[in-house]
Amino acid sequence: MSTPPPSTPTGYLVRQIALKSNGEEIVRASQVAGDELTIGRDSSCAIHLPDLAVDPLHARIRKIDDGHLMIESIGEQPFDVNGRSVNRRELSITAGAELGFGGHRIKLDRDAETGLPAFTVRRVEAVSDSAEDKDAGTVYTLKGLLPGKRMSAWTFAILVLVAFLALPIWSYATYQPLALHKDARRPAGFHADQTWSSGHLSLAHKNLNNNCQACHTKAFVAVRDNACLSCHTQDAHQHIADGGRLLRARGNPEGFAAFQRAVATMFNRPAGRCVDCHTEHEGAGAMPATQQQFCTTCHDGLKSRLPDTRIADAADFGTAHPEFRPTIIVDPTGEKPLLQRVAWSEGLRENDGLKFTHAAHLSKVNGIAQMVHRRADMYGGRSSLECKDCHQVDPSGTWYEPVKMEKSCQTCHSLTFDQVGGTFRTLRHGEPAMVVADLRAYYRSAGPVRPANLSGLARRVPGDAALQSTAADYARAVRFYPTRADQAVAQVFSKGGMCYDCHTVIPGGAASTGGFTVQKVAQNNRYYHTGWFNHKDHTKTDCAFCHAKAETSNDASDLMIPGMNGKGGCRSCHVGESGTHLASVSVKDPVDSGCAMCHSYHMDSGAPWQPKDKRNAAVHRADADRPRLPGEAALR
Amino acid sequence: MASIAHGPDQGDQETAATTENSTTTRSPKPPRRGKVRRDRVSTHEGFLTHKNGRWMKISALLAAGLIALYIFVPLPGQHFGSSWLGYTLGTVGALLILWLTMLGMRKRAITPGRWSLKAWTSAHVYLGLTLIVVGTLHSGFNFAWNVHTLAWALMMVVIISGIFGIWVYATLPQALSANRYDEDGAITEKQMIESLRSLDRQIHDAAQPLDPQSAALVEQSLDEDPFAGNFINRITGRYPRCATRHAAGELRKARAYRPRVADDPVDKIDALLTRKEAMLGRMRRHLKLKSWLQAWLYVHVPVTFALIAALSAHIVSVFFYW
Numbered sequence: 001m002s003t004p005p006p007s008t009p010t011g012y013l014v015r016q017i018a019l020k021s022n023g024e025e026i027v028r029a030s031q032v033a034g035d036e037l038t039i040g041r042d043s044s045c046a047i048h049l050p051d052l053a054v055d056p057l058h059a060r061i062r063k064i065d066d067g068h069l070m071i072e073s074i075g076e077q078p079f080d081v082n083g084r085s086v087n088r089r090e091l092s093i094t095a096g097a098e099l100g101f102g103g104h105r106i107k108l109d110r111d112a113e114t115g116l117p118a119f120t121v122r123r124v125e126a127v128s129d130s131a132e133d134k135d136a137g138t139v140y141t142l143k144g145l146l147p148g149k150r151m152s153a154w155t156f157a158i159l160v161l162v163a164f165l166a167l168p169i170w171s172y173a174t175y176q177p178l179a180l181h182k183d184a185r186r187p188a189g190f191h192a193d194q195t196w197s198s199g200h201l202s203l204a205h206k207n208l209n210n211n212c213q214a215c216h217t218k219a220f221v222a223v224r225d226n227a228c229l230s231c232h233t234q235d236a237h238q239h240i241a242d243g244g245r246l247l248r249a250r251g252n253p254e255g256f257a258a259f260q261r262a263v264a265t266m267f268n269r270p271a272g273r274c275v276d277c278h279t280e281h282e283g284a285g286a287m288p289a290t291q292q293q294f295c296t297t298c299h300d301g302l303k304s305r306l307p308d309t310r311i312a313d314a315a316d317f318g319t320a321h322p323e324f325r326p327t328i329i330v331d332p333t334g335e336k337p338l339l340q341r342v343a344w345s346e347g348l349r350e351n352d353g354l355k356f357t358h359a360a361h362l363s364k365v366n367g368i369a370q371m372v373h374r375r376a377d378m379y380g381g382r383s384s385l386e387c388k389d390c391h392q393v394d395p396s397g398t399w400y401e402p403v404k405m406e407k408s409c410q411t412c413h414s415l416t417f418d419q420v421g422g423t424f425r426t427l428r429h430g431e432p433a434m435v436v437a438d439l440r441a442y443y444r445s446a447g448p449v450r451p452a453n454l455s456g457l458a459r460r461v462p463g464d465a466a467l468q469s470t471a472a473d474y475a476r477a478v479r480f481y482p483t484r485a486d487q488a489v490a491q492v493f494s495k496g497g498m499c500y501d502c503h504t505v506i507p508g509g510a511a512s513t514g515g516f517t518v519q520k521v522a523q524n525n526r527y528y529h530t531g532w533f534n535h536k537d538h539t540k541t542d543c544a545f546c547h548a549k550a551e552t553s554n555d556a557s558d559l560m561i562p563g564m565n566g567k568g569g570c571r572s573c574h575v576g577e578s579g580t581h582l583a584s585v586s587v588k589d590p591v592d593s594g595c596a597m598c599h600s601y602h603m604d605s606g607a608p609w610q611p612k613d614k615r616n617a618a619v620h621r622a623d624a625d626r627p628r629l630p631g632e633a634a635l636r
Numbered sequence: 637m638a639s640i641a642h643g644p645d646q647g648d649q650e651t652a653a654t655t656e657n658s659t660t661t662r663s664p665k666p667p668r669r670g671k672v673r674r675d676r677v678s679t680h681e682g683f684l685t686h687k688n689g690r691w692m693k694i695s696a697l698l699a700a701g702l703i704a705l706y707i708f709v710p711l712p713g714q715h716f717g718s719s720w721l722g723y724t725l726g727t728v729g730a731l732l733i734l735w736l737t738m739l740g741m742r743k744r745a746i747t748p749g750r751w752s753l754k755a756w757t758s759a760h761v762y763l764g765l766t767l768i769v770v771g772t773l774h775s776g777f778n779f780a781w782n783v784h785t786l787a788w789a790l791m792m793v794v795i796i797s798g799i800f801g802i803w804v805y806a807t808l809p810q811a812l813s814a815n816r817y818d819e820d821g822a823i824t825e826k827q828m829i830e831s832l833r834s835l836d837r838q839i840h841d842a843a844q845p846l847d848p849q850s851a852a853l854v855e856q857s858l859d860e861d862p863f864a865g866n867f868i869n870r871i872t873g874r875y876p877r878c879a880t881r882h883a884a885g886e887l888r889k890a891r892a893y894r895p896r897v898a899d900d901p902v903d904k905i906d907a908l909l910t911r912k913e914a915m916l917g918r919m920r921r922h923l924k925l926k927s928w929l930q931a932w933l934y935v936h937v938p939v940t941f942a943l944i945a946a947l948s949a950h951i952v953s954v955f956f957y958w
Contacts, residue, residue: 041844050840050841052843052851052854053851053855056848127836128837128839129836129860129861129862130832130861131837134829134863136829141930142867142931146934147934149934149937149938153938153940156938156942160949165952165953168949168956194782195782195786196956198780198782212957216958219957260720263720268958269958
């Protein structure tokens, strides 16, 4: 390269720097004559920049003096000088400058050898974006476009642990002292441990939905009875007070059940807790109906496990229920009638102190039927009496009212003894002393009416025959008229008398009752006290279907109450929970009957508890993880 | 069932297992020399059909057995998590979840032998499907807004995303292969970017004579990152603001009003941009298919860990409020 004379340096030096593939630089230098120089994409430019961001003729450089150059844009397109975007700028050669055009950088300085202003041109940006380095391992993946898997895994996991583990434990810890206090409640609103609830509490425990600690008093300790008893101070089981006895009645589990019991005990879930049977978190409905199995777990073969029990073994109603034991009146005469529970049998008799002929009263052909038929005003032209003519249901419809003489008997069995004008005088029912008094008063003031023809003034038929006959009649009437009231009293209380027809009258008694005693009468309105029976549920059945003896019995002491077996017995329709019945019984319209249909765990005078919504009976089942007993298989 | 040729991550390999000639075909003729057949017979056996579907049978049997237990074993109460069957199902389910998660560790340890990765994957898929039965029976179909149902729901999300993953693994690799083939044979991912670079260089050179406005348009195309675009662009394959298409369109529009000249540089650029568009289109289809193949794992894996967290909370809560 020839060196120009140093005294008059004219022109410019242009150094184009290119990169070899190995990164080495190649410098191609050229000298440009003249004072002016153009920069542009056009190949005619002294500084040719093959760069699409550069105008074909982008800028011009003029020499001002030895030390200074003027650079200005040709087409009003700016360029960079020392990092600032400008259209014209004076440049000092001594101080140097850095010019930027598109992807090119041009360095200005004075060439040491020649003293000429030198432009060093270097491409700093790739021709295209694609030419830049691309990490082949990641550009074809979703990296950078989605949150990283590791990152989101940690985020999700920590969020879940905070929301569903840490916060619930915190809310447990902050309200713990409230446990075991009957009326303690957490403030309304959300508590994080509610997210742990596995289901709604039943209706009865609805107000505890917010108070996990009310039952879950200690962490990692299964719910104990003391939690239940803090509220249920009065109404916890009357069925059996001794929990240990209850467990013994269930018997020791065998086989798999024993294994389950062992595992439960190992995990600190002792058997025999309230919650063993009274499970919760099974939906917001009412308490579920009781299944037969709930009872038979203990009561099936109870005697073998609890030899001292007085309760007979009971299992399925259709096949394995002990004979009913109705409570009957054995002696009605005392201050209160004497009652006794007796096993039901076909010929069982009850002494209620009355005489009554059910069959005769219900007959369609005898005199009673005739009388009913004639008194259409009263009986509507029926051909015979019906049960309801005497027996009236009580307001609840469950039982029958005691039969009242005044209402049911007196229309036929009148106690009338005298007529004054149009008014009939009757004896007072139930008050023998008053009866006696009324009769005595009557006889004090009356005798037989004297026939008119016995007086001398009367017109007579010739001859004495008629007169004699009348006189004889009158004399007989006078002779036999009970002028002594005692006689009338005795008649009423003796065979053929008004009282004697229905009541048991025995000689001996106070003078005020004429020396007679009318035996007390007792009516039994509930025979079965440990089982529940409701007449209302049986209105579609004819009375005589169950009370079968009513049509044949003419003795009031025949017990009309049906038993379990026999004609009209409960098993005529009611079969076991799963439809089982004895081979000897033929059932036409079977009614599946679990224990809870008639029996209640908490015994009182009311009906056994049943869910109001019958659908619940099918959906919910009361018992939970109670051990299964080997004997149960036989029941299925 | 379609055999799965190979994992999508092996996209750069030139093996193309086909479904036309399945693994059972025994070709009597040896392939002729000197000519590369594209339809090669593959001895590949996918993880779905591994050992004649051994794990499918085992899992189906297990599921059927559990359903039978659920239906026929008389439980004293409701079918609830707290019955003995419930606890058993829960324990089995929890252990199964942990074991299924271990596929992530197993696949990073390359070991030959009895428990090959393929066998493991096969078991992972089928036992994972069985988990639907185990988990749902464990719940006794009692669902509510609580941590227990959360764990079940997360489990279902993981399983369903896994099923989706199997579906894309079974269907998309063929499309991926087809997209990579043209008259010159298959193109690799590396070749895709190289060919773009080459086109860009040519466009750059050809655009030198252009006026500033046209040059600016071409520059936009060159400056565009071929891998640009968000997740939605990737998964749909739609890039409405593609600078190359814009440049090509604008240049054509401008040229339409200009007199024809013999050696118009715009003609050359137009041809080059058209080729670049085609190349970009193919690459974006490739990216779309690969995104579908990968995206399900961005649900499957993180939700698995959320599930394990929810499962832990579920187990602790059960024993906490025992």
